[in-house]
Amino acid sequence: MRNHLSIDWRAPHAKLKPHIDGAGGVVYVKGGKKAGLSIFADILRQNWLPEAETFPWITYTVDPRDFNVRYTNDLVREIAEYTLINLPKPKKSANVHIEVAKNIRTNSFNLTNVPISTHPRRDFDQERAELDALCDGLRKFLLKSRFALIFTEAHDLDKGHQKDLKREIWDRKFERLIDDGLLLIVLLDSSKEEGKDKEFPPPPHLIIELPEFLPQEGHDDRTAALHDLVRFAMHNSWYQTEKEAYAFAETLMDCSDSMSDLHARFSGVRGRRGVTHA
Known part of the structure; x- marks a missing residue:
């Protein structure tokens, strides 16, 4: 259901049309703080992609500020749940045993400011198996449908997050799904993004520049x-x-x-x- 009206974004729509019709690729959408990037993303999700006549679309939006998808294995599981792709179950239970104190001979004692982390060690074999299953599932999904991964506020990706996304998800993994129809859309604030060396997002196939200001009379x-x-x-x-x-x-x-x-x-x-x- 539409929440926004596309007011004179015919040129961006025309440029995106091959991708809306199903061509995979990496698309940068750039604009200043007054260009309405978030509204453009809403129109893309709610209007343009659902109205495509060639393929049904599913979109998943990633906000780098969302801690729930800060780690790549969490992002893999979120996408799998969203697209109804089954991932392999962990082989071992992730139970954690904690000893706070041991062999203390006293009637009473106090412990303060003792940080305890219950996160188990990462199971890299399990994570690789999950990513492989997600890529296989998406490849089958893309035979009849299309999937768009939309990164908002991509200019806020820190170096560590960029490196993780490039190394653990994109290179030789999601990258290989482009030919099958995977679409990566990256929203960038031009005033924050320029001049930065990036490991992620990958180089674009298309760049769309959104104007900040309204056209002059007669245009x-x-x-x-x-x-x-x-x-x-x-x-x-x-x-x-x-x-x-x-x-x-x-x-x-x-x-x-x-x-x-x-x-x-x-x-x-x-x-x-x-x-x-x-």
Whole structure:
């Protein structure tokens, strides 16, 4: 169900069309803080991919700030659960035995500031088996469907996380699924990303630059954005005539100082009018 209206993102949609239709690859989507990157990601997930006519899509979004997927083995298990791919069960129980104190001869004692970690040692054989099973499952899945892995806030990936993702998941693993139709979409804040040497994400097949600011009066892109807003307003019977709808659209755009601001204002109007989905 749509939560956002795609307001004049025809050029990005046209560039992405081969991938929406099923071609695998690595796509960077770049933009400044006012470009509406998060809204673009929502439109991609909720509008463009579900409406593809060639393949049904499943998307999984990774936020580097989410501790639940900080470790690559956790990410593998999350993706497997999301795509309903069975992973091999651990051969051994991960029980942990803890001795806090031993052979102490006294009637009473206090222990303070004693950190205890109950994480068992990593079972690398088990992790490799799980990753192999996930790759095999995705390869079969991609015969009839498509899977997109979307990294938001990718500019916030620290060096250690980049190295783990490259070495443990991407190289010679997910990388080999590109030809089968795997799509990796990476959202990058241009103001934070430029000039950084990265181990992950891998080099892109396509780079899309999102504008931060609205097109000037008379520009074809501005006209297209007006048409998007007018069409939506008329479809939802907000106005009786297109002249009224155009006046609304022009006022909304004149009051907005950026793409993210335009989407936020439009979302507010929809909320006040009781239209929660685009």
